[in-house]
Amino acid sequence: MKFGIAVKLGLLLAAVGMLAAGLTGFYGYEASRSLLVDSAKADLLTSTKVLIGRITQQREEVSRNLQVLASHPAALASVQSGNGAQQDQLATLFERMLYANPSYYQIRLISASDNGLERVRVDRAGDHMVRVQGDDLQEKAHFSYVSGTLKLSAGATYLSRIVINHEHGAHSGLEQPSVILATPVVDDLGHAVGAVVINLDLNSVFSALMVNMPREYQLFLANRNGDYLIHPDPTMTFGFDKGRRFLIQDEFADTRDLVEGKPAKLLTEVHDGRYANAPAVAAFIGHKVMTDGDEERLIMGLAQPLSIVLQQADRLGTVVMQMVAGIFLVCILIAAVMARAVTRPINSLSQAVQRFANGHQVTKLPVERQDEIGVLARSVSQMQDEIRQQLDALQSNRQELEHLARHDVLTGLSNRRAFQERLELMLVRAQRSGERFALLFIDVDQFKGINDRWGHAGGDATLKIVALRLCAATRKADVVARVGGDEFVVLLDNPTHREDIVAIAEKLLDSVRSPILHEGQEIQVGFSIGISQYPGDGATAAELLSRADHAMYETKAAGRNGFRFSSTKGSPTNPTPL
Numbered sequence: 158m159k160f161g162i163a164v165k166l167g168l169l170l171a172a173v174g175m176l177a178a179g180l181t182g183f184y185g186y187e188a189s190r191s192l193l194v195d196s197a198k199a200d201l202l203t204s205t206k207v208l209i210g211r212i213t214q215q216r217e218e219v220s221r222n223l224q225v226l227a228s229h230p231a232a233l234a235s236v237q238s239g240n241g242a243q244q245d246q247l248a249t250l251f252e253r254m255l256y257a258n259p260s261y262y263q264i265r266l267i268s269a270s271d272n273g274l275e276r277v278r279v280d281r282a283g284d285h286m287v288r289v290q291g292d293d294l295q296e297k298a299h300f301s302y303v304s305g306t307l308k309l310s311a312g313a314t315y316l317s318r319i320v321i322n323h324e325h326g327a328h329s330g331l332e333q334p335s336v337i338l339a340t341p342v343v344d345d346l347g348h349a350v351g352a353v354v355i356n357l358d359l360n361s362v363f364s365a366l367m368v369n370m371p372r373e374y375q376l377f378l379a380n381r382n383g384d385y386l387i388h389p390d391p392t393m394t395f396g397f398d399k400g401r402r403f404l405i406q407d408e409f410a411d412t413r414d415l416v417e418g419k420p421a422k423l424l425t426e427v428h429d430g431r432y433a434n435a436p437a438v439a440a441f442i443g444h445k446v447m448t449d450g451d452e453e454r455l456i457m458g459l460a461q462p463l464s465i466v467l468q469q470a471d472r473l474g475t476v477v478m479q480m481v482a483g484i485f486l487v488c489i490l491i492a493a494v495m496a497r498a499v500t501r502p503i504n505s506l507s508q509a510v511q512r513f514a515n516g517h518q519v520t521k522l523p524v525e526r527q528d529e530i531g532v533l534a535r536s537v538s539q540m541q542d543e544i545r546q547q548l549d550a551l552q553s554n555r556q557e558l559e560h561l562a563r564h565d566v567l568t569g570l571s572n573r574r575a576f577q578e579r580l581e582l583m584l585v586r587a588q589r590s591g592e593r594f595a596l597l598f599i600d601v602d603q604f605k606g607i608n609d610r611w612g613h614a615g616g617d618a619t620l621k622i623v624a625l626r627l628c629a630a631t632r633k634a635d636v637v638a639r640v641g642g643d644e645f646v647v648l649l650d651n652p653t654h655r656e657d658i659v660a661i662a663e664k665l666l667d668s669v670r671s672p673i674l675h676e677g678q679e680i681q682v683g684f685s686i687g688i689s690q691y692p693g694d695g696a697t698a699a700e701l702l703s704r705a706d707h708a709m710y711e712t713k714a715a716g717r718n719g720f721r722f723s724s725t726k727g728s729p730t731n732p733t734p735l
Contacts, residue, residue, distance in 0.1 A: 181511055184511070189544060190467055193466050193467060194426065194438055194463070194466055194467075196555070197438050197461055197466040198424040198438055198440055199424075199555065200555055200558065201374070201424075201438065201439065201440035201458075201459045201460070201461060202422060202424060202440040202442070203555065203558045203559060203562065204370060204374065204440075204459055204558060205440050205441070205442050205457055205458060205459050206442065206562055207558060207561055207562050208366055208367075208370075208376075208457060208459070209442060209444050209457060210562060210574070211366045212362075212366065212457075215362060215366070216314075216316075216338070216448065219314075219338050219355055219357065220314040220338065220340070220448075221642065222254060222258070222355065223314060223338060223339065223340040223353050223355060224312055224340060226247075226250065226251070226254070226264070226266075226353045227311075227340045227341065227342045227343075227352075227353045229247065229250065230243075231243040231244070231246045231247040231250070232247060232266055232342045232351070232353060233342055233343075233344060233350070233351075235247050235266055235276050235277055235351075236266065236268050236269075236276055236342055236350050236351035237344070237350060239276070244276060244277050247266060247277045248277050248279055248288050251264040251265075251266075251277065251278075251279040252279050252286045252288070255279060255281055255286050256286070259358075259361060260357055260358045260361040260362050260365065261281065261355055261356070261357060261358070262280070262281050262322070262327065262328075262329055262330030262333070262335060262356040262357065262358050263278070263279070263280045263281065263327060263328070263330050263354075263355070263356040264278075264279055264353070264354070264355050264356075265277065265278040265279075265297075265353070265354045265356075266278070266342070266351060266352075266353055266354075267297050267303055267351055267352045267353075267354055268350070268351045269307050269349060269350050269351050269352070270350075271296065272296040272298045273296050273297040273298030273299070273300070273303045273304075274294060274295075274296050274297075275289070275294040275295055275296075275297060276294070276351065278290075278294060280326075280327065280328040280329070280330070281328060281329045281330070282328040282329055283329060287328060289326070293326065295324075295325070295326070301317065301451060302315055302317040302337045302339050302352075302354060302450075302451075303339075303352055303354075305339075305449070305450060305451070306339040306340065306341050306349070306352040306354070307341055307349045307352060308349070309340070309341050309349070309449060310341070310347075311341060311343040311347065311349075312340065313340060313341070313449060314338055314339070314340050314448050314449065314450075315337075315338065315339045315340070315352075315448070315449050315450045316336065316337075316338055316446060316448040316449065316450030316451065316452055317336055317337035317338070317339075317450055317451050317452070318336075318380070318450075318451040318452055319334065319335075319336045319359060319380065319386050319452060320334075320335070320336075320395070320398065321333065321334055321335075321395050321398045322334075322335045322356065327356070329358075330356050330358070333358065333359075333360070334358075334359040334360055334386065334394065334395060335356050335357055335358060335359055336356075336357050336359055336452075337354055337355070337356050337357070338354075338355050338357065338448075339352045339353060339354040339355070340352065340353055359386070359387070363376060363378070363387055370459075371461070373461055373462060373465050374459050374460070374461055375389045375437075375459065375460040375461070376389070376457075376458075376459060377389075377405065377439075377441070377456075377457065377458040377459070377460065378455060378456070378457050378458075379404075379405040379416075379455070379456040380452065380454075380455060380456075381416070381418075381452070381453055381454040381455070381456075382404075382416070383404040383405045383406045383407075383412070383416040383456070384396060384397050384402055384403070384404060384405075385403045385404070385405060386455075388403070404416075405441075405456060405458075408427075408430060408431065409425060409427060409439060409441070409458075411423055411425045412425075412441055412456065412458075415441055415443045415456050416456065418443065418454065420443065421442065421443055422440070422441065422442045422443070423439075423440065423441040423442075423458075424438075424439075424440050425438070425439050425440075425441075426438050426439075426463070427439065427460075435462055435463075435464065436462075436463040436464075437460045437461060437462050437463055438460065438461055438463055438466060439458055439459065439460035439461075440458060440459055440460075441456055441457065441458035442456070442457055442458070443455075443456050444456070444457060472543065476536065476539070476540040476543075479536060480533060480536050480537065480540070483529065483532060483533050483536065486529070502523055502526075502530045502534075505523075522534040522535075522537055522538050524538055562574070563575040565638075565639040567617055567620055567621065567639075568620055568621055568623075568624035568639050569624070570624050570627075570628075570637055570638050570639045570645075571636065571637070571638035571639075572638065572639065572640070573638070573639075573640040573641075575638065576636065576638035576640060576646055576648075577698065579636050579638075579648065580596070580648060580698045580701070580702075581698055583648060583650070583691075584691065584696075584697070584698060587691055587692070588696075592651045593651060593652065593690065593691055593692070594648060594649055594650055594651055594652070594690075594691050595648075595649040595652055595658045595688060595689070595690045595691070596646060596647075596648055596649075596688070596689045596690075596691075596701045596702065596705045597646065597647040597648075597649065597658075597661075597662065597665070597686055597687070597688050597705065597720075598644070598646055598686065598687040598688075598689075598702070598705035598706050598708070598709045599627070599644065599645040599646065599647065599665070599684050599685070599686050599709070600643060600644050600645075600684070600685045600686075600709055600713070601619070601620075601623060601643040601644075601645075601682060601683075601684065602682070602683040602684065602685055602713070602717045602718055603683070603717075604616065604619070604642070604643035607619055607680060607682075611675060611676075611678070611680065614675075615675050615676075615680065616643075618673070618675045619673055619675070619680055619682060620639070620643065622673045623645070623669065623673075623682065624637070624639065624645070626668040626669055627645060627647065627665065627668065629668065630661070630664045630665050630667075630668040631647055631649075631661065631665075632650070634650040635647055635648060635649050635650055636648035636650075646702075646705075647661075647665070649661060655690075655722075658688060658690070658722075662686055662688065662720040663720075665684060665686065665720075666683075666684055666686070666718065666719070666720065669682045669683060669684060683717055683718035684718065684720075685709050685710075685712040685713045685717050685718065685719065685720075686708075686709060686712060686719070686720035686721070687704075687705040687706060687707065687708030687709030687710070687711065687712060687720070687721055687723065688705060688708055688720060688721065688722045688723060689701045689702075689704035689705040689708065689722075689723040690722070690723070690724065693724055694723045694724060704723035705723060707723065708721045708722060708723040709721075
């Protein structure tokens, strides 16, 4: 059978169109796949950093609770004299702390004498608390968390290894994954005479940390040797406690360098082992533990099924296949006399798809046409819209995670990490240009009293108002950040004279003279401010922070509610305390 020129041209156009569309679609699919995988890895890495930040905040919160308990007069009295009334008071405080913190298994006061005898102990047992007394109190001197804590200075925190708790009589904490944090109780001479110990529920801590994370994210945590502590499959955790070790480097071969302490982070794709049928993308970070104790380094990571990451690319592949089929059908129906007229818009459409695949450049498509070319153009336009919407959603999620990683959740101010980065940038600029700047270290006076009287809700409300007033009293070029519980810093950009710094410090003090209203009650707030200047008080961020912090404590010693320069030359202060 002989075919006419129209049929031949139609078949040729169909073949060429299908080939061009297929290649373009394949390239677009591969480019989209690569972009989606890279974006997923970046999101996983950002989320892992956020989790590490949350863990650090959790550890700092436990440390603060330990310091509160260890500094309570009843703690020292219970260790030194065994006063029953003081021990009862301390036991009540332990019980309330356990109720307020569901992730705490146990709180104990352990003496440095009597072989580390427990003096006061309250355990969680299901939904209620149990105070252990009398002969049930145990000697714990042989545990490293006791001997290690007693070697620390006042206010320091000891972190134990993350293990399965086998200590006899631990109630809810028995045979559960846990970690112990402790701080010494010191006497008037600064000698450690005991230790306050908190046993944390590891599963509860990490379940709380994973709140608001995507459901498909899988969390991994390993110790410095690579032994799994957290794994999606609970049977693979704490293998060293069960006689069979499960190592992260066996499941993720690329993490061997992390275990050896070489790189700080790792982005990888896995297609073998347990992931042979369900490949995954993962991000891992080797985190050095900045707390005294048995755990020196932890490896944390998040993984996500590759299939979920590529769902959008799969939709793109479907659209491309539909597009190729449409081109083939259109070209079959084209007569020979229409071949040239159809070739031009097809080529134009192919180029538009190519430009979009290369750089997501959107060009005008002939969507207004009512023929097959118009149908094809509208399909391509719809494909472009879907891809851009998905990329915009990914970018929005990434920006939100980056914002959380750099801002204080309570006040909205820059956090310690963002402040450190800005301080380093300001140092580099000042060293290059010869400009000066000042650092104000601000501590809210008597903030513990505010928390004790109005509770954490009152304390949080106070910190929010303080943050607003600090921002209102400073310039847009200055930096205001919250670096701790009730600690703030202000970076003054290139003050002309020392008197300018004095004026701003007085303005900051004036900003909190008017009381803060909370639930119809007035809360009176004051600041203790320490000031350091570059370059006079230091050439590094650590030196400037240390000098300002020291000056702040001098302000407190002088009566609070004032300010003091780190330099000893005519340091002005506000002599009027609250």
